[in-house]
Amino acid sequence: MKLVELLAQAQTKAQRDKIIAYVSSQQKFDELMTVFMQGPYRITQRAAWPLSYCVEKKPVF
Template sequence: MKLREQLLREHSRANCLKVVEWVGDSPVRFAELIELFLKDEYRVVQLAAWPISYVVESHPALIRKHLPKIIKNLERKDTHPAVRRNTIRLFQHIDIPEKYQGTVMNLCFEYVCDPTEKAALKAFSLTVLENLSKQYPEIKPELKTIIEERWDTETPAFRSRAKKIMKKL
């Protein structure tokens, strides 16, 4: 498969799953997908984001060596919303190494508090923060406060995820 051409073929779930199946558990193919995600033109980056999160959900070990680049990319302020959304989505499914936990935690808090961010990114961020609160129980009060403060101004998607998380906290 010519990965770049396949990504550009169409933006659909079926095409995403075709790419995910092709990558499988191959570190070489995953690295090729990551390369496009980090360095190609805007449209290719956007299209690569979705399959990356699905591959990581099935094969979380594949992301480990790419985490420094992925996090550095996430810290940029000009990343496409699809890149942020799918990067945070994949963090729901992995054990984030300790040296990156603070950065990921800070980014997730920023996303949850930003009124301009999309609901899906906020929902994924809430889940990542809830997962991290198991190791860092001291963030639970802050997470609860933010959820309570944002409750009336957020979308039903945010409130649905927040309600489940509040029960766990």
Template sequence: MDLTRELLRAHTRSQATKIADYVNDNPTHFKVLVDTFLKGPYRITQRASWPLNLCVERNPTLVKPHLKRILRHLQEPGIHDAVKRNTMRFLQFCTIPKSLHGNVADLCFQYLQSKKEAIAIKVFAMTVLSNIIEKEPDLKKELKIILEDQLPYASPGFTVRAHRVLKALGNS
């Protein structure tokens, strides 16, 4: 299957599902999808993100061999919001290796504290951080401070997710 051609054909649930079904649990097909997602341009990245997310939701272990490369890509200057947003979205479903906790947490904290980042990026970063905090509880206080500081000025979407995360973090 020519993924780029298929991605350009339509941006629908059925097309995303068709591509995700093609990739299935095949690491080679998944690598091609990741490469396509990272290569761009924007429209391809946007459309590749949906089947990529479906694949990671179905089988989160597929993305593990690609995480370092994806994280390096996120640190490049001028990276499009679609890449940030969709990467944070699928990281919610992954068990991030302990060796990458620091890198992922740093990125998430950067996104949360930036006034320029889109709300969706911040919301997904919040959830990724709360998942990391289950294994790295020392980060809990920092996340709580950042969220509580932003709540009075936050959008409704940010506020709902922040309250949910704060509740999950508890009072400690």
């Protein structure tokens, strides 16, 4: 499943955790950052929550 599709689904803690697990490599983190910076407005908002957890979990990203 594509990241944008995951972000388009309902925003729940379970969904947030699923996105965090999906973003396990630098390439997928870069994809999340691209969506956060350039995505549609609503998707950008939804990307912010898991993004903050990803940065806390792996600051080297």
